Amino acid sequence: MEENIKIEIKDFSFLYHKKQVIHNLNLKIHKNEITSFFGPANGGVTTLLRSLNRLFELNHDTHTKGDILIDGKSIFDPDSSVTELRRKVGMVFEIPAPLPISIFDNVAYGPRLKKKKSKSEINDVVEQALKQAALWDDVKDRLKAPAMSLSGGQQQRLCIARVLALQPEVIMLDRACSGLDPISTAKIEESLFQLKEEFTIVIAPHNVQQAIRISDRAAFMLMGHLIEAGTSDEVFGSPKDQRTNDYITGRFG
Amino acid sequence: MKPMKPSARTSEYLAKGMIWAAAMSVMIVLVAIIVYILIKGLPVLNFSFLTQNPYNMGRSGGIASTIVGTLYITLVAILIAVPFGIGTAFYLAEYTRENIITRIIRFSAESLAGIPSIIYGLFGFIFFVIYLGMGWSILAGGLTLAFMVLPTIIRTSEEAIRAVPQIYREASYSLGATKWQTIIKTVFPSAIQGIVNGIILSVGRCIAETAAVIFTAGSVLSMPFSLFDSTRTMAVHFYILASEGVSMENAYGTAALLIILIFVVNVGVNLLVSRFINKNQKR
Amino acid sequence: MKKFKENLPGHIFLLLALSSISALALITGFIVVRGAPIITDVGLKDFAFGMSWAPSLEEYGIFPMIIGTVAVSLGAALIGVPIGICCSIFLSEFAPPFITAIFRPAIQLLAGIPSVVYGFWGLIFIVPFIRDYLGGPGLSILAASIILAIMILPTVISISEVSLLALPKQYKEGALALGLTHWQTIRIVMLPAAKSGIVAAVILGIGRAIGETMAVIMIVGNAVAMPESILDPVRTLTTNIGIEMGYATGVHQEALFATGIVLFIVIMILNATAQYIVSSGKQARGKERQKS
Numbered sequence: 001m002e003e004n005i006k007i008e009i010k011d012f013s014f015l016y017h018k019k020q021v022i023h024n025l026n027l028k029i030h031k032n033e034i035t036s037f038f039g040p041a042n043g044g045v046t047t048l049l050r051s052l053n054r055l056f057e058l059n060h061d062t063h064t065k066g067d068i069l070i071d072g073k074s075i076f077d078p079d080s081s082v083t084e085l086r087r088k089v090g091m092v093f094e095i096p097a098p099l100p101i102s103i104f105d106n107v108a109y110g111p112r113l114k115k116k117k118s119k120s121e122i123n124d125v126v127e128q129a130l131k132q133a134a135l136w137d138d139v140k141d142r143l144k145a146p147a148m149s150l151s152g153g154q155q156q157r158l159c160i161a162r163v164l165a166l167q168p169e170v171i172m173l174d175r176a177c178s179g180l181d182p183i184s185t186a187k188i189e190e191s192l193f194q195l196k197e198e199f200t201i202v203i204a205p206h207n208v209q210q211a212i213r214i215s216d217r218a219a220f221m222l223m224g225h226l227i228e229a230g231t232s233d234e235v236f237g238s239p240k241d242q243r244t245n246d247y248i249t250g251r252f253g
Numbered sequence: 254m255k256p257m258k259p260s261a262r263t264s265e266y267l268a269k270g271m272i273w274a275a276a277m278s279v280m281i282v283l284v285a286i287i288v289y290i291l292i293k294g295l296p297v298l299n300f301s302f303l304t305q306n307p308y309n310m311g312r313s314g315g316i317a318s319t320i321v322g323t324l325y326i327t328l329v330a331i332l333i334a335v336p337f338g339i340g341t342a343f344y345l346a347e348y349t350r351e352n353i354i355t356r357i358i359r360f361s362a363e364s365l366a367g368i369p370s371i372i373y374g375l376f377g378f379i380f381f382v383i384y385l386g387m388g389w390s391i392l393a394g395g396l397t398l399a400f401m402v403l404p405t406i407i408r409t410s411e412e413a414i415r416a417v418p419q420i421y422r423e424a425s426y427s428l429g430a431t432k433w434q435t436i437i438k439t440v441f442p443s444a445i446q447g448i449v450n451g452i453i454l455s456v457g458r459c460i461a462e463t464a465a466v467i468f469t470a471g472s473v474l475s476m477p478f479s480l481f482d483s484t485r486t487m488a489v490h491f492y493i494l495a496s497e498g499v500s501m502e503n504a505y506g507t508a509a510l511l512i513i514l515i516f517v518v519n520v521g522v523n524l525l526v527s528r529f530i531n532k533n534q535k536r
Numbered sequence: 537m538k539k540f541k542e543n544l545p546g547h548i549f550l551l552l553a554l555s556s557i558s559a560l561a562l563i564t565g566f567i568v569v570r571g572a573p574i575i576t577d578v579g580l581k582d583f584a585f586g587m588s589w590a591p592s593l594e595e596y597g598i599f600p601m602i603i604g605t606v607a608v609s610l611g612a613a614l615i616g617v618p619i620g621i622c623c624s625i626f627l628s629e630f631a632p633p634f635i636t637a638i639f640r641p642a643i644q645l646l647a648g649i650p651s652v653v654y655g656f657w658g659l660i661f662i663v664p665f666i667r668d669y670l671g672g673p674g675l676s677i678l679a680a681s682i683i684l685a686i687m688i689l690p691t692v693i694s695i696s697e698v699s700l701l702a703l704p705k706q707y708k709e710g711a712l713a714l715g716l717t718h719w720q721t722i723r724i725v726m727l728p729a730a731k732s733g734i735v736a737a738v739i740l741g742i743g744r745a746i747g748e749t750m751a752v753i754m755i756v757g758n759a760v761a762m763p764e765s766i767l768d769p770v771r772t773l774t775t776n777i778g779i780e781m782g783y784a785t786g787v788h789q790e791a792l793f794a795t796g797i798v799l800f801i802v803i804m805i806l807n808a809t810a811q812y813i814v815s816s817g818k819q820a821r822g823k824e825r826q827k828s
Contacts, residue, residue, distance in 0.1 A: 095420060110429055279619060337552050340552025371749040371778060379793070
């Protein structure tokens with residue numbers, strides 16, 4: 001099933017302030033699946049996600065080795081456009097990060113960055129994205145209201161809608177439910193199950209339970225090393241590595 | 254639990270009393286100054302005082318030409334200082350890391366902020382009035398004030414830009430925005446309140462300034478018609494009326510208008526702006 | 537080409553930044569070029585320490601004005617600094633929120649009032665009071681010191697308040713937990729910890745006092761003579777420029793620019809000191825944080 005590979009991470013290392021935070025990581029991420037990277041804090045998961053859309057470049061003193069391929073093409077290719085990459089690989093952050101503008105403008109932010117879109121086209125994109133993120137019914141009557149007026153769970157779904165409006169291929173969620181109540185979390189997880197039909201989803205779950213609930217594949221990371229990876233059944237059902245077992249059974253972390 | 258030593262308790266009360274007394278006396282002085290000027294000046298302030306030109310060296314008539322002169326000079330100063338100030342602030346906050354260049358820029362801005370206005374006046378006189386041949390004029394005065402308020406605008410804008418949460422920038426970049434798009438669409442709108450506050454503060458300084466203006470814009474009382482005309486600002490007019498004893502009544506009127514303007518600039522516009530811009534940011 | 541277009545805003549901002557700071561060089565250059573010749577003609581020693589200022593006789597000694605400036609700004613600091621620090625403690629520690637909400641804008645307003653208005657108010661209230669109850673002409677070092685003390689308050693208050701508020705909460709909580717009273721906590725823990733910011737506030741306040749012109753002109757008397765008491769009139773460096781610039785020409789004007797150079801150097805030294813203190817204070821705190 002090699003043709004189903006969306007992202008291929010090849011011998012990838014990441015250095016921050018000369019300190020290595022990801023060590024020679026190799027992994028393939030499959031299309032139309034939810035792949036979760038989990039592990040204790042400072043394991044390198046966030047850094048890895050921020051590498052997939054090159055967002056780490058906002059920080060100084062960073063250095064990468066190895067390569068990351070999306071559809072077989074290196075994301076570090078000097079001829080490729082980083083803004084195109086980020087539109088292709090959308091990201092939802094740990095803290096809901098709506099911009100201090102209206103709900104509509106938040107979702108339209110990405111589409112408006114590229115020219116040659118008519119007003120009605122943008123309206124359609126926004127509506128569709130909000131529907132996909134299961135937020136349309138909540139906000140359809142107050143699209144002009146400030147995004148900050150939404151509840152935490154709604155804000156996070158708005159951020160998902162904002163990513164969907166980019167019409168991306170990959171969606172990354174970095175501990176996106178960590179600050180939310182269980183009901184909001186359940187809603188978002190439900191949306192993710194529907195979204196994976198269309199997209200490749202990479203998530204950093206905020207705890208092991210969430211990883212077990214929603215992953216098709218999982219990768220356990222510890223201190224910047226990939227300890228083991230495989231299907232959800234393999235990793236959670238019969239972990240090969242003692243450390244994985246200890247972590248998912250709550251012996252540390 | 255041991256009871257507090259009496260001396261500790263006494264000094265606690267004493268210190269608290271002293272601090273309250275200091276704070277209240279400052280308030281009293283402020284109120285005394287404002288109330289005195291307003292009581293003496295408000296009766297003079299009427300429509301004809303505001304709309305008539307001064308006659309007889311300011312002994313009679315109104316202060317219309319000095320209001321216009323103040324507005325022109327302030328406008329020139331702000332129009333020149335704002336692009337340079339905001340540009341410098343964006344460079345410092347968004348385009349560079351801390352290095353030798355930023356340290357030089359910041360040192361210069363801080364030093365400029367500490368230079369007394371009379372030095373700006375000397376500089377404006379020798380550079381704009383004499384060297385560039387502008388003569389005593391609105392242009393020379395406005396440019397001098399632009400130099401003077403530049404550090405204020407740089408500092409307040411830089412602080413406002415730095416106060417924009419990093420997560421906004423990351424969100425914008427992650428949606429595929431370029432640096433320029435992120436600055437224009439996200440950072441600038443989020444920082445605009447602080448930037449506008451800095452500009453308002455600068456407007457207040459321009460209106461209040463005397464020493465730097467009197468050497469560069471002169472003190473001609475007639476209505477200015479071009480940027481190259483000399484003019485007399487309200488603050489200069491007040492100084493001349495009061496210190497030469499020309500007309501105490503008109504001096505009080507001018508001072509009252511100055512105080513009201515400064516008050517409006519400080520409080521009124523501040524409120525308006527925060528209400529207008531905060532609409533989208535309130536939780 | 538694409539790269540250049542992407543970097544264009546950055547280049548423009550850099551250009552604006554460089555022209556902004558060239559202002560400092562421009563100001564320094566023009567004032568020095570205009571004022572330096574007379575200092576070399578008269579001799580630095582005779583200029584700075586000369587006792588006689590008589591432009592009609594071509595005598596240019598500014599020592600009495602240096603003394604006048606020192607006296608007036610020292611007086612302002614003696615009155616204004618304790619009150620200012622008390623106000624900053626009041627704002628950061630004692631004031632109920634509704635008072636803070638009035639006090640802060642009030643301080644901002646205090647900073648915005650034109651200096652000529654301060655001078656005038658001093659002329660109406662302070663000067664007659666001194667003349668009637670303390671003696672002398674009223675126009676005096678004391679009158680100028682009082683008005684300048686009020687004028688430097690906003691600087692002293694806002695900068696020391698910021699440095700008090702910037703202290704880590706643990707300092708205060710730790711001290712209170714050890715059983716110190718609120719005032720002991722402020723005196724023993726918080727003020728020493730905020731020392732660098734407060735010292736910078738004082739220096740910048742003194743800088744403002746030294747540089748103030750219009751308010752001082754109206755109440756300091758402007759007599760060029762060595763003062764014998766704080767009730768005597770003096771002339772300061774700034775008022776010397778302010779009074780005579782209107783009619784000075786030729787060498788006389790150069791001498792006023794030379795006065796400006798002296799003023800400029802003093803202010804630059806004070807500013808640099810304040811900046812150094814602030815940045816070294818920040819560094820020290822940064823290091824402490826790294827250790828913990």
